[in-house]
Amino acid sequence: MSVLEIKNVSFSYDGKKRILEDVNLTLERGELVSILGASGGGKTTLFSVIAGLNRPQTGQVLLNGEDITGRPGRISYMLQKDHLLPYYTIEDNVSLPLVIRGMKKQEARARAAELLPHFGLAGTAKDYPAQLSGGMRQRAALLRTYLFSGEAALLDEPFSALDTLTKADMHRWYLSVMEEIRLSTFFITHDIDEAILLSDRVCLLGGRPGSIRAEFKIDEPRPRTEDFALSERFLEYKRQISAKLKELAAERH
Amino acid sequence: MAARGPKNEYADSTGRSARPARSVRPARHAWVWPIVTLIAIILAWQLVSTAELVPSFMLPSPVKVAAALVSEFPLLLAHSRVTIVESAAGLALGVLIGFGFAVLMDRFDGAYRALYPLIVISQTIPTVAIAPLLVLWFGYGLLPKVVLIIIVTFFPMTVSMLSGFREADPETIDLLRSMGASRAQIFRHVKFPGALGSFFSALRICVSYAVVGAVISEWLGGFEGLGVYMTRVKSAFAFDKMFAVIVVISVVSLILMGIVSLAERRLMPWTHIKERTSET
Known part of the structure; x- marks a missing residue:
């Protein structure tokens, strides 16, 4: 059974103009699936529906077969900005989802402390977010996302605000940490290279209203390294995906 | 940890951050000028009173x-x-x-x-x-x-x-x-x-x-x-x-x-x- 199943989801904010029309997606255990598409194409709206923040007019969101449509608190959601709370220390920020779920503060901090070193954040437990670099803050936000739910995660352009070098660093780190934790993840990006490098599958969200228009399987062994990003096979994936994206863009005009 | 190297620049032995002196000094100096002005005003006031420019029951x-x-x-x-x-x-x-x-x-x-x-x-x-x-x-x-x-x-x-x-x-x-x-x-x-x-x-x-x-x-x-x-x-x-x-x-x-x-x-x-x- 798939971890997450999005079935025939249609959504509109005002009941008239459809943003999403009949979206179907699945996420298998341990899989990373990228959702690629033009900005304003409904990617973030799709995530807000999957996260339960918005209820779709039709369709269902199933987590391990259980209907969680319109019910927040089950799937972890990470937005583009880190949204670390400036007044909480790193340990309190990352353990916030546990505290919200009702865990005792001390216990939640202890769980966070175990994982901080795995996320390259050893020794930062008592620091405030302002004391951390952009990359570290993003890793803290990822750790918070992971502590929120080990079942499935939605990452909305988590690395797009970082500079190129930090971003490459984060990709390397993310690939290695994913080898260990194998978090089932939907990943929004507008960066084709990033999508190919990180994903098991790349889905294109296109059209107006948006629906899944194409899917590419990135059939590459893991762990992946930067060599893959320079290989002929990588370029071939990129050629195919770019061509399809252009086709979808042409449709919009 | 390598990634944290530069961070320790401002950290003391306990690992807690210490603020660089640069950000503290202007705040200390900020007190000087209002105090100087206040002293000047009080001196001027004393002079006015001593010279009896204003009757002492009024000022x-x-x-x-x-x-x-x-x-x-x-x-x-x-x-x-x-x-x-x-x-x-x-x-x-x-x-x-x-x-x-x-x-x-x-x-x-x-x-x-x-x-x-x-x-x-x-x-x-x-x-x-x-x-x-x-x-x-x-x-x-x-x-x-x-x-x-x-x-x-x-x-x-x-x-x-x-x-x-x-x-x-x-x-x-x-x-x-x-x-x-x-x-x-x-x-x-x-x-x-x-x-x-x-x-x-x-x-x-x-x-x-x-x-x-x-x-x-x-x-x-x-x-x-x-x-x-x-x-x-x-x-x-x-x-x-x-x-x-x-x-x-x-x-x-x-x-x-x-x-x-x-x-x-x-x-x-x-x-x-x-x-x-x-x-x-």
């Missing part, structure tokens, strides 16, 4: 004021105690009520629409005009003073707390909602701590309003307090004592504001942390 010299301050000190202290108690009681209640109104108006849009215009209008009523009424209704004791201070302090508190709550980042609220947070949890973790800065700026204003409010209401009726003392020395034309009490009122306000600043530093430690420039 007593700083030396005379200082002498009055010393001789009247026990009495001033006793009156200050009364004024401080009134200010503190009124301030505490005003802040609580202001906070309550802000929470109510943030939570219920209906309450906002119904109350906000009235609260704004209530502020156009001059304090000096209602103070005698309060004396009429509540007598010469503590109560009319406290009521007046509540009236002058709850408004700045309500307005700035409300805008603090409303400034909460909608995306952060969405993030907490996605974690399954209840409305109360969102208030506890996002809205309330996010509005603490507004709370302390408002509190600093409220402190000075509270002291001034206490003194004004004492003028208009009462048996003790700095305002009562002030009306007495005024009718005795003891202007040196008049200036002495003004000094005391300023000092009381400054001390209370200092306490607020101290509380702010203690309760908001994250605002005093220097951003590090390290990269991963």
Whole structure:
């Protein structure tokens, strides 16, 4: 059974103009699936529906077969900005989802402390977010996302605000940490290279209203390294995906 | 850890960050100029008095004021105690009520629409005009003073707390909602701590309003307090004592504001942390 199943989801904010029309997606255990598409194409709206923040007019969101449509608190959601709370220390920020779920503060901090070193954040437990670099803050936000739910995660352009070098660093780190934790993840990006490098599958969200228009399987062994990003096979994936994206863009005009 | 290397630049042996000296020095120097100016003004004032450009019963010299301050000190202290108690009681209640109104108006849009215009209008009523009424209704004791201070302090508190709550980042609220947070949890973790800065700026204003409010209401009726003392020395034309009490009122306000600043530093430690420039 798939971890997450999005079935025939249609959504509109005002009941008239459809943003999403009949979206179907699945996420298998341990899989990373990228959702690629033009900005304003409904990617973030799709995530807000999957996260339960918005209820779709039709369709269902199933987590391990259980209907969680319109019910927040089950799937972890990470937005583009880190949204670390400036007044909480790193340990309190990352353990916030546990505290919200009702865990005792001390216990939640202890769980966070175990994982901080795995996320390259050893020794930062008592620091405030302002004391951390952009990359570290993003890793803290990822750790918070992971502590929120080990079942499935939605990452909305988590690395797009970082500079190129930090971003490459984060990709390397993310690939290695994913080898260990194998978090089932939907990943929004507008960066084709990033999508190919990180994903098991790349889905294109296109059209107006948006629906899944194409899917590419990135059939590459893991762990992946930067060599893959320079290989002929990588370029071939990129050629195919770019061509399809252009086709979808042409449709919009 | 390699990624954390540059971060330790500002860390001492305990691993806690120490601020670079550069950011501290300007703050120390900031005290120098106002003090120099103040000394200059006092000197000029002393010169004017010594040269008898203004008759001494109208403008007593700083030396005379200082002498009055010393001789009247026990009495001033006793009156200050009364004024401080009134200010503190009124301030505490005003802040609580202001906070309550802000929470109510943030939570219920209906309450906002119904109350906000009235609260704004209530502020156009001059304090000096209602103070005698309060004396009429509540007598010469503590109560009319406290009521007046509540009236002058709850408004700045309500307005700035409300805008603090409303400034909460909608995306952060969405993030907490996605974690399954209840409305109360969102208030506890996002809205309330996010509005603490507004709370302390408002509190600093409220402190000075509270002291001034206490003194004004004492003028208009009462048996003790700095305002009562002030009306007495005024009718005795003891202007040196008049200036002495003004000094005391300023000092009381400054001390209370200092306490607020101290509380702010203690309760908001994250605002005093220097951003590090390290990269991963």
